[in-house]
Amino acid sequence: MVESVTRRSTDRQDQKFPMATPVKVYGPPMSTAVSRVLACLLEKDVQFQLIPVNMFKGEHKSPDFLKIQPFGQVPAFQDESTSLFESRSICRYLCEKYAEKGNTGLYGTNPLAKASIDQWLEAEGQSFNPPSSVLVFQLAFAPRMKIKQDQAVINENEQKLAKVLEVYEKRLGESRFLAGDEFSLADLSHLPNTHYLVNASDRGELFTFKKNVGRWWGEISSRDSWKKVVEMQKQTT
Amino acid sequence: MVVKVYGPAYASPKRVLVCLIEKEVEFETVPVDLLKGEHKDPEYLKLQPFGTVPVTQDGDYTLYESRAIMRYYAEKYKSQGTDLLGKTVEERGLVENWLEVEAQSYNPPMFTLTVQIMLSSKLGLPRDENLIKESEEKLGKVLDIYEERLSKSKYLAGNFFSLADLSHLPFTQYLVDHMGKEYMIKSRKHVSAWWDDISSRPSWQKVLQLYAAPFKN
Numbered sequence: 001m002v003e004s005v006t007r008r009s010t011d012r013q014d015q016k017f018p019m020a021t022p023v024k025v026y027g028p029p030m031s032t033a034v035s036r037v038l039a040c041l042l043e044k045d046v047q048f049q050l051i052p053v054n055m056f057k058g059e060h061k062s063p064d065f066l067k068i069q070p071f072g073q074v075p076a077f078q079d080e081s082t083s084l085f086e087s088r089s090i091c092r093y094l095c096e097k098y099a100e101k102g103n104t105g106l107y108g109t110n111p112l113a114k115a116s117i118d119q120w121l122e123a124e125g126q127s128f129n130p131p132s133s134v135l136v137f138q139l140a141f142a143p144r145m146k147i148k149q150d151q152a153v154i155n156e157n158e159q160k161l162a163k164v165l166e167v168y169e170k171r172l173g174e175s176r177f178l179a180g181d182e183f184s185l186a187d188l189s190h191l192p193n194t195h196y197l198v199n200a201s202d203r204g205e206l207f208t209f210k211k212n213v214g215r216w217w218g219e220i221s222s223r224d225s226w227k228k229v230v231e232m233q234k235q236t237t
Numbered sequence: 238m239v240v241k242v243y244g245p246a247y248a249s250p251k252r253v254l255v256c257l258i259e260k261e262v263e264f265e266t267v268p269v270d271l272l273k274g275e276h277k278d279p280e281y282l283k284l285q286p287f288g289t290v291p292v293t294q295d296g297d298y299t300l301y302e303s304r305a306i307m308r309y310y311a312e313k314y315k316s317q318g319t320d321l322l323g324k325t326v327e328e329r330g331l332v333e334n335w336l337e338v339e340a341q342s343y344n345p346p347m348f349t350l351t352v353q354i355m356l357s358s359k360l361g362l363p364r365d366e367n368l369i370k371e372s373e374e375k376l377g378k379v380l381d382i383y384e385e386r387l388s389k390s391k392y393l394a395g396n397f398f399s400l401a402d403l404s405h406l407p408f409t410q411y412l413v414d415h416m417g418k419e420y421m422i423k424s425r426k427h428v429s430a431w432w433d434d435i436s437s438r439p440s441w442q443k444v445l446q447l448y449a450a451p452f453k454n
Binding site for chain 2: 071085088089096111114122123126164
């Protein structure tokens with residue numbers, strides 16, 4: 001059964017002008033990288049069509065899929081004739097192409113704000129993501145997939161993540177969000193992995209037991225956009 | 238006010254240096270000795286709380302993460318020097334796409350190889366041959382995908398040199414010069430041509446001339 005989710009906009013603005021072709025996102029919402037893009041699309045109020053990719057059946061390694069994502073990973077993305085992959089680049093593209101839509105401050109409204117957001121997006125990608133995605137796999141996915149957990153790997157990555165979160169704890173005591181006073185793409189990028197660790201593992205306290213990180217997590221995870229993504233994840237399991 | 242770049246001897250800061258030279262932006266460098274642990278000094282951590290290089294100071298403004306720094310200066314000085322971001326929103330999207338590929342798929346195995354082959358003896362640690370073999374295999378798979386991409390496109394993001402290509406310079410230079418793994422590049426026709434092209438750019442040659450690699454085998 002082919003599922004597609006198309007948001008119909010009731011915004012008067014969109015009814016005045018011809019409706020743009022919805023962008024296409026390929027991949028399951030439960031994928032952390034796919035959900036990163038979905039959160040951004042929802043923040044930016046950009047219409048999209050979600051095209052399922054059955055990873056359990058290996059659809060992400062099929063020749064057709066490899067044409068749009070040669071590494072065989074999700075998501076893949078198309079906006080008319082533009083084909084992209086890598087979730088963080090898709091988010092940046094969406095913020096630039098649809099700068100006037102939805103949350104216009106998501107990628108900053110001046111160069112210094114944007115640079116600060118890029119700094120924390122890189123920190124997410126380079127320092128937060130490696131240990132947290134290992135933990136997401138080991139703690140949230142491996143049990144479901146009946147794969148044996150590796151305790152040494154869990155311990156090593158928990159230690160790495162704890163060190164990174166010490167830096168975050170200090171930063172979030174000085175600043176409401178990572179890059180400044182406003183919610184940005186940098187915070188958004190942390191939603192997928194943190195969601196699994198807080199809600200689907202027993203290591204949530206890495207976040208919730210820290211005063212500032214806990215406060216920040218409460219704020220960013222209660223945004224409407226993220227709640228909708230979580231709902232989409234629940235609907236497709 | 239001239240921008241200061243910390244840690245020029247090392248690979249990640251070199252991304253920033255070559256970018257600034259391409260953009261014809263003046264800079265100064267501040268040495269940081271990683272082997273002496275200067276990146277963990279309280280004074281350094283005030284600038285870069287994760288304790289890694291580079292960090293830049295531009296007057297009062299501090300910025301870290303080499304790819305964030307590159308993006309900022311490439312955009313700020315878009316109208317001078319080499320255009321590293323493409324001409325349209327779509328081209329920029331492709332630059333970002335392949336810059337993320339470098340960050341997420343190319344760099345991790347490359348970084349592991351650097352630490353294992355070039356640094357482990359300096360750090361008094363045994364080389365992990367399994368990890369080296371594993372990382373070389375991972376990197377090989379990534380390079381196979383690059384080979385396919387570069388058979389259709391002169392540079393990674395399209396027919397124009399960009400931040401995406403530039404970001405590969407520092408660690409790939411280590412691979413070919415100091416790790417005895419030049420064959421990984423040379424054995425792939427299009428990757429080899431691409432490497433010859435980007436590494437012979439005057440900007441990169443200048444960086445190599447001015448800031449030697451600190452760890453030589």
